Amino acid sequence: MASSLTKDSAAPGTPGSEKTFFGHPRGLATLFMTEMWERFSYYGMKALLPLYLVAPGGLHLNAATATAVYSVYVSLVYLLALPGGWFGDRVWGPRKTVAVAGTVIMLGHLTLALPSSGTFFAGLGLVAIGSGLLKANISTMVGHLYDGPDDPRRDGGFTVFYMGINLGAFAAPLVIGTIGETVDWHLGFALAALGMALGLGQFLIGSRNLAPRSTVVPTPLSAAERATTLRKALIWAGVAAVFYTVVGVSGSYTLNWLLVPLTLAGVVIPVMVLARMKRDKELDGTEQSKLSAYIWFFVAAAVFWMIYDQGGSTLSIFAEASAENSVLGWEFPVSWYQSVNPVLIMALAPVFAWFWLALNKRGNEPSTIVKFSSGLVLVGASFFVFLAPLSIAEGGHKAAAMWLVAIYFVQTVGELTLSPVGLSVTTKMAPAKYASQMMGVWFLAVTAGDATTGLLSIAGVDLNKMGIVALEAALAAVAGVAIYMYRNKVKSLMGDVH
Template sequence: METPNNPEFEGPTIFGHPKGLMTLFFTEMWERFSYYGMRALLILFMTTAITDGGLGFDDQTSGAIYGLYTMGVYLLALPGGWLADRLFGLKKSVWYGGIIIALGHFTMALPGIFNYGSDYASKASLTPLDTNSFFLGLILIVLGTGLLKPNISSIVGQLYPAGSSKRDAGFSIFYMGINLGALIAPIACSTLAAYDWHLGFGLAGLGMVFGLIQYKLSGSTLDGYGDAPEAVGDKEISQRKKLKSTVAWIGILLAVFVAILFTGIVPFNVFAIAGASGSIIALVAFGYLGYVILFGGLNKSDKNKVGVIAILFFFSAMFWSGFEQAGSTLNLFAERFTDRSVLGFEIPTGYFQSINSMFIIIFAPIFGGLWVWLGRRNLEPSSPLKFTFGLLLLGLGFFVMYFAAKIAASGDLAAPTWLILTYMFHTFGELSLSPVGLSLVTKLAPKGYGGQMMGIWFLSVSLGNLLAGLIAGEASGGTEEALAQMPDQYMMIVYTVIGSAVVLFLLRPMIRRMMGNVH
């Protein structure tokens, strides 16, 4: 119901919220459609034989590439937000980011156009078009997502005045858009990919185009929000010109670097890049946090709170390194070792990637209500304890997979219920840890460090995604020897995650003291 004169908001509203929320809801829904649609296919496409239309990479190489890609998506949110704040503005960053994302998906679909009607079974080797379009497409998607993802959420925040009672509800609605896109996309893209992988990639790009069209057509609902910062005075105008020039040169150097990689002038090792990337992220995160504690001019209370963020960085990365195996290790398990036959119809592997979003939509309101209900009775667990629950539930999910892996190692196909149960436990873990972590970082961040501390949180997610890809190459059972070792690999993950939960639980009293009056 549209109500044009709501005193809480400047413009027209719909269902008591700014109309711009619906614009952002559908833009984000289609962007997540494109991301999760392609992600459901990514590692399957890389590990599929060349004669079946895939790239024919081994599990280790595929896992490392997958980890680098998902790492980059979160890592580039940091410079993406910075460019929006200082140069493009939020709205233009979302627009430019969406265009780059669509171009990335369509670039990945190019071989399907040029190979249309060809017989993959007669294909003996990959062509430069196969590999170059694939890697260039991934890079474009990473760059575009870095521009769009952080800034669209920032516009949502701007729609609500400070102290608005509807802000949290608005973000909840926005979050449902994310999960709606993530629910539909794997099913739609996997269905087309069953005929040709590149059709699936193309549909993901088409989804982003739909999002861009509605974003442009309904853009008037965002008038006055997310505009580019205005340069005031000759000094700021000069600084803006220098910044644009610097960004342009960085873009040119990046393009040259990518061209060198694609032409093979300088050979590169994906494992070396992955290892170096993980080390750099950890060093940057802990180095920066140490610098803030020692030289940030903070009082003892704020130093302790930054110390808590440093501790939680480790456990956050540990959680995401397990949780994000949904698109890699567990995706390959669904492809190779799960009985997907239902009434004579074989369910495409990618359909399983929709399970997490389905559970989020079902259980997110229940978890939110549970914390409120416990809070009213002074029984709500502390944030570190919720973190512990998240890790325990993640470990429980992999414990379920241990038994599924035993079935696979014996030569039988596992029932799909093993994966469904695992995804349910992992979703419960996500709901216990992810929103709590985001909220806790905003509470712990010292004044003037809010954005930077949130950047540290996303660095932990980025590192976790990289580790998830590297683990996938070892726990996927791609060879007979690896299949025999797969149950032990899953049990090692269980020991590591549960062990981390136990350590966090033991550290809980110390963390609570360091948090002070933050709960």
């Protein structure tokens, strides 16, 4: 499939220089297709997950527990991106790490496809581990295709790669969601495994077109470091095994024995990582100042993702129980709502890029802080919109599908205002010592937000109640206004970053 999109290279000397993929190195086709199929498998399973958790034919959990499981799973995917990047840097190299990751993800989906509830959480764990291993390393390999950060094709290459993510995310709920909801849940999970198998096959076949440096381990562990790391891992694994064996034998085991430690880790680890950086005496005054400014963005981003990621849990569970999932009399599966965001991203991202450029030419482009605060206000506004269908449902009626589409629309506009800016400001404000680690720190904001949602759900908070939704909406709006009001202080801490 990828070869039909290639042509002669206009820039000989780059990896895969005999052909190009839309004017980019041929290896981009391999990574584009791999990521597209991996995202197809991930978002398809993710669209089914909350519905399967509450369905009588699934695990039949209550809404709070289902939301907790979903939130913990998503937070783990982003949390594990840090050790995933570490494996690529120090153990296997990016190419081998991605191959192993694809295999683990595929096995995870196959485990989910088994008609046994006893293996379900093991399957979720495998998918989370594999996604964490893959996430940072495949993006690293895209960068390897270009001649350094100043290569004029680099930004365009990542844009093409990003389109692959959204194509997979758009198609997955339409295919996997439909089969899972209307035919058989486990067949849907099996289709997710097939998607990852196609991505893994594409990667293995096309890996000859990747840059040679993708096979290199940048900073390999010494023999002593390897032994120490293995010993520590075995000790912690042993402690966990003994603890859960004792809990299980005592007959007191419940799902919360697993969920609570994972959600607490999702909140505590991001705080520990930032605190360790702030205590680093090797950072100069300018770097410390920028790090202080970055904490503002990090906390605000955690609030943003706490609300935004409920689009896959709280909103899906509401739609299943209380929405009229039809348009002009035509009914559709609930999982299809998860295709709204990626199709809006593909439609609106070029518009936003053009809009910011047009404002920049006029000298009117908003600052990073204003864009960021706007994103927070918008995600808060999306939950204020959510109050309308909640009110309709409380009146004993089904809410129209377009209410949910409107919520996803507002959230997507907020995402395009905040997420690209967050990625950009992360790279600009990273201390030199932590340049390669800061993208993992940005992912930890997602971890913290989803872990907070998990903790609320475990505590028994009903996230589909009007009072809670209004409180979350107000929290995001207040956070956005606070950043705007303190914009001059944050600007001063940012130094030369604007």
